[in-house]
Amino acid sequence: MANFSLDTIFAGGSVILTFIGFYFVTRIWIKWRNIDMDILKARVFLNKKFLETNWGYIFLSGASFTVHEFLDFLIRLNYTTSSYIESLSEVFEFLAMLFLVILAYEWFVLVSAKKNQFL
Numbered sequence: 001m002a003n004f005s006l007d008t009i010f011a012g013g014s015v016i017l018t019f020i021g022f023y024f025v026t027r028i029w030i031k032w033r034n035i036d037m038d039i040l041k042a043r044v045f046l047n048k049k050f051l052e053t054n055w056g057y058i059f060l061s062g063a064s065f066t067v068h069e070f071l072d073f074l075i076r077l078n079y080t081t082s083s084y085i086e087s088l089s090e091v092f093e094f095l096a097m098l099f100l101v102i103l104a105y106e107w108f109v110l111v112s113a114k115k116n117q118f119l
Helices: 006-032 037-045 048-076 083-112
Strands: none
Touching: 006 083, 037 048, 037 083, 048 083
């Protein structure tokens, strides 16, 4: 069996998350054409929890990506050469992708819901 490092595992996980996110976004895009926009607006903007959850995922994704880029910047400047920092950078990159996929899933659930479910 090959020797898998933590970076390899997170890179593979990121690829899997990318395909999952692509699936959700594609399904949302297909359903988008058949959605009544007034009902969608009501589902989104009248549901405070949904909005707060969305903003939370966007914030967490952005914060994770920012930390990833900051750590990558330190590595590229040769400020640190620790493999721990490199692995931590990969973890934050994975988390940024994970939060975006969860966000896409939340929207997929919203646009896939039956009309009467939110009324």
